Amino acid sequence: MTMQQRRSPDRGPKGRALDDVALADVRELLGHRERRRDLLIEFLHLIQDHHGCLSAAHLCALAEDMRLSQVEVYEVATFYDHFDIVKEGEARPAPLTIRVCESISCMLAGAERLFGELAGDADPQAIRVMRAPCMGRCATAPAARVGDREVDHATSHKLLAMARDGDIRTAAPDYVGLDAYRAAGGYQLLQKVRDGVLTTNAIIEIMEHAGLRGLGGAGF
Numbered sequence: 001m002t003m004q005q006r007r008s009p010d011r012g013p014k015g016r017a018l019d020d021v022a023l024a025d026v027r028e029l030l031g032h033r034e035r036r037r038d039l040l041i042e043f044l045h046l047i048q049d050h051h052g053c054l055s056a057a058h059l060c061a062l063a064e065d066m067r068l069s070q071v072e073v074y075e076v077a078t079f080y081d082h083f084d085i086v087k088e089g090e091a092r093p094a095p096l097t098i099r100v101c102e103s104i105s106c107m108l109a110g111a112e113r114l115f116g117e118l119a120g121d122a123d124p125q126a127i128r129v130m131r132a133p134c135m136g137r138c139a140t141a142p143a144a145r146v147g148d149r150e151v152d153h154a155t156s157h158k159l160l161a162m163a164r165d166g167d168i169r170t171a172a173p174d175y176v177g178l179d180a181y182r183a184a185g186g187y188q189l190l191q192k193v194r195d196g197v198l199t200t201n202a203i204i205e206i207m208e209h210a211g212l213r214g215l216g217g218a219g220f
């Protein structure tokens with residue numbers, strides 16, 4: 001049997017059928033942004049933030065608009081914990097999500113109890129309570145996240161009060177600006193590499209002997 005014979009015209013298009021309304025939604029949200037593949041995660045965030053989840057129809061529409069396969073878009077969307085994929089016929093998540101870290105430092109600091117209290121106290125119509133992996137705030141465990149706002153030394157009372165008050169947006173910490181950082185000697189090493197003072201091999205050797213651990217991770 002040849003390849004041509006194997007392909008049946010009755011099978012229809014690969015993946016989900018395109019929904020015109022979802023496509024119009026996606027195009028409006030993305031606006032004039034360049035449809036670059038490396039912006040896929042940014043675009044998924046745009047849709048998730050606007051609609052509260054990533055529906056199957058929107059994922060399909062995004063794939064169409066970016067000229068990517070549906071598999072590629074779905075693969076990226078499902079890799080990250082913070083995207084909520086909603087398949088056809090599934091209910092949308094509650095409007096607000098509280099995530100409780102369940103990795104080891106937080107577990108030792110009472111995350112399980114916190115999760116139980118929250119699950120009992122929160123209105124499931126308004127708040128979804130979920131377990132989540134390490135948030136990088138192990139030193140201030142138990143850590144949690146209300147919407148986009150990460151919370152140290154979390155308690156059920158504190159988290160629910162923040163949810164009630166709408167205190168759910170990211171809070172930027174005090175940080176050093178680029179100019180101040182460079183004025184204080186920042187990026188000098190990078191400059192040496194750029195100027196050819198340090199070779200790539202020399203840098204690799206320095207890193208190999210630096211005893212660094214934990215260089216991976218993308219659990220944002």
Ligand code: FES
Binds near residue numbers: 106135142
């Ligand atoms: S273990 Fe909970 S923030 Fe790292």
